[in-house]
Amino acid sequence: MEQSGVSVPRAVASIITHNTAVHECMKQRLLNYHALAESIRKDVEREVGRKTSVNTIVVALTRLARSMERAGDASPMSVLRDARIRLASDVVDVVIKTGRSEQPQILKRIAELSSRLNEPISLFQLSNSIKLVADEREYNSLIRPSLDRMLIARETAMLSRLDVHLSTDIEAAPEFGLFLTELLYKHGIRLRHTYIGEETILILGRDDGPRAYEILKTEIDRSRKASK
Numbered sequence: 001m002e003q004s005g006v007s008v009p010r011a012v013a014s015i016i017t018h019n020t021a022v023h024e025c026m027k028q029r030l031l032n033y034h035a036l037a038e039s040i041r042k043d044v045e046r047e048v049g050r051k052t053s054v055n056t057i058v059v060a061l062t063r064l065a066r067s068m069e070r071a072g073d074a075s076p077m078s079v080l081r082d083a084r085i086r087l088a089s090d091v092v093d094v095v096i097k098t099g100r101s102e103q104p105q106i107l108k109r110i111a112e113l114s115s116r117l118n119e120p121i122s123l124f125q126l127s128n129s130i131k132l133v134a135d136e137r138e139y140n141s142l143i144r145p146s147l148d149r150m151l152i153a154r155e156t157a158m159l160s161r162l163d164v165h166l167s168t169d170i171e172a173a174p175e176f177g178l179f180l181t182e183l184l185y186k187h188g189i190r191l192r193h194t195y196i197g198e199e200t201i202l203i204l205g206r207d208d209g210p211r212a213y214e215i216l217k218t219e220i221d222r223s224r225k226a227s228k
Contacts, residue, residue, distance in 0.1 A: 006124065010177075010196050011047035012060040015040050017181045017194065026061075027068050033061045049100070049127030067178050079176065080216075080223040082167035087213040088119060091161040092139045093193060093203055094132040095154040096147065103130060106147070113142050120163075122201055129153065133161060133201060159192065160209025164200040164216065176200065180216075187215055 006014075016023055025031045037057035045052050098106055103125060110132070114121065119135035121143075134143060136157055144152070164180070177194040180202060184191060189212050193203040204212055 006047045006049070006126065008044060008048055008052055008056055009060045009063060011044045012040070012057060013064055013177055013196075014047065014194055015043050016061075016064060017178055018191070026065055029065070033058045033065075037061060045127070047126055049125065064178065079166065079179075080220045081227050083216075083220050083223075084165040085213060085216050085220070086163040086165075087209055088135065088161040088163075089206055089209055090136045090157075091159050091203070092134055092136045093154075093156045093159055094134070094139065094152065096130040096132060096151050097128065097153040098130060098151055099128060106130060106151070109146050110143060113146060116142060122195065124195055131195075133195070133203065156192070158206045160204045160206050160212070162202040162204065162209060162212055162216070164202065166200070183219065184212055184215060187211070189215070 016026060022031070022036070034054065037054045041052065041054060041057060044057055096106060107123065107125075107130070110121070110123065117135070117138050119138055121132065121134040121138075124131040132139075132143070166176075177196050177200060180200065181191055181194065184202075184204075189204065189208045191202055191204055193201075195201040195203075202212065
């Protein structure tokens with residue numbers, strides 16, 4: 001069971017890359033970063049679980065914009081050379097509404113179930129919620145019955161999960177998620193969510209999972225050939 005927090009740069013990257021209109025405007029340099037920072041401040045604070053200044057968000061936006069400029073030309077070869085990918089179909093993406101004080105008990109409850117699960121689950125703690133990614137059947141049969149129904153704010157099923165494991169000597173920076181978003185977008189695949197922690201987790205529509213797997217496998221094979 002993997003648990004992750006969210007940093008400001010990663011929260012900003014996730015919010016921007018999953019808003020198509022804002023993403024395109026940033027690529028074209030059509031946005032005022034201070035105004036944008038003000039508009040997404042509450043979303044960022046919700047993701048990271050703490051108060052965040054506008055200036056901190058502006059710094060993250062500036063870094064993200066520079067990453068966008070490099071994304072079109074930068075080669076992912078060195079990053080993807082030793083990467084491993086794993087595809088899982090029929091996963092569910094769940095939002096559990098809960099305050100900080102209640103989270104330890106819920107996490108403990110889920111941790112106690114982990115030994116009975118065959119598929120990996122991932123947990124992401126936010127200020128007033130926990131995001132859970134799990135196998136749909138195991139969620140319905142084991143995890144969901146252990147949770148208070150009133151706490152479940154959203155359940156999204158019929159999804160695929162693509163885990164990207166990088167080499168241990170490479171850190172997955174927020175711009176890596178941007179590169180993956182751009183790469184798959186060019187092939188007509190839209191990511192539902194991107195979680196970057198010890199591993200990068202991509203959440204897609206169920207039918208998009210196999211295609212995304214093949215696209216990333218091709219990129220990994222190219223990177224390995226280029227490094228020889």
